[in-house]
Amino acid sequence: MKNPLILLALAATLSATAADAAEVPLYETGPAEDSSFVRFVNGGQQPLEIVATGSNARLTLDTAKPASDFLPIRAGKPIEGALVRGGAKRNVSVTVQPGEFASVVGLDDAAGGLRTVVVHEQPDDFNALKASVAFYNLDAQCASAALLAAGRNIVLLDQVPEGQSKRRQINPVPLSVQLSCAGQAVGQPLDLGTLEAGQRYTVFLVPAGKQSRIFQATDTVAR
Incomplete structure (x- = not known):
């Protein structure tokens, strides 16, 4: 059963499936010129709640499902809301351009609060x-x-500045990845499973106290 998710809109209402979204490969036929998408990502290890401005819609992300699906929104129109973790709250306003995919990531800050980073991607490398x-x-x-x-x-993948991303195509094979900082392996390998042809994946590098960690999400578009 679908769970309506009205997300962060100014003059727009979005419906998505939180528990039952289809696993649709991102850009299956390439991005439409006038389509824009946003997803929300929990970069911490405690549950993160996304609250839509002007509605009662809420979405909770935890370590079991740290990233939402990509949700279609109106291009060029700001969406607003808040990210909440415990007693920390951070308001966000994001504008996504046509053909662009934006990820709003909630991170713990050094003082125990909450900060957000928005990563924009407009890839054009689709290969089925x-x-x-x-x-x-x-x-x-x-x-x-x-x-x-x-x-x-x-x-x-390397030489990615903080707050940015890099993407490459890989043969659809089983893959585990290892984070390297300053030429030294950090943490345990992350098993991405068997990659699927035509599918897209994201590995997030986030701070974890004085350490660093990586986790992954499959890039899917909400039905």
Whole structure:
């Protein structure tokens, strides 16, 4: 049963499925020129609540499902709301351009509060025979951040400035990735499973106290 999700709109109402959204490959036929999408991501380890401005709609993200699906919105129109974790709250206003995909990420700050980072992507590399993997760097304390193929010392993605992303196409094979900071492996490998042709994935690098960690989300569009 669908759970209506009215999200962060100025003069727009969005319906999405929170518990029952279809696993639709992102850009299955390439992005439509006038389509725009936004998703919300919990970059911390405690539950994060997204509250829509002007409505009672709420969405909770936790470590089991840290990222929402991409939700269609009106291009060029700001959407507003708040991210809430415990007693910390951060208001957000995001404008997404035509053909663009934006990720609003809630992160813990050094003082125990909450901060947000918005990463915009407008990729044009769709290939139905390949999988696509992105690396979002949201952690300033990981110097020379890189994502390696675990156990093979092969660099998949590197030289991504903080607050930005990089994406590449990969053969649809089983893949585990290893975070590297300043040339040293950090944490345990992250198993992405068997990648699917035509599907897109994102690996997020976020701070975890004095350490760094990575987690992944499959890029899907809400039905």
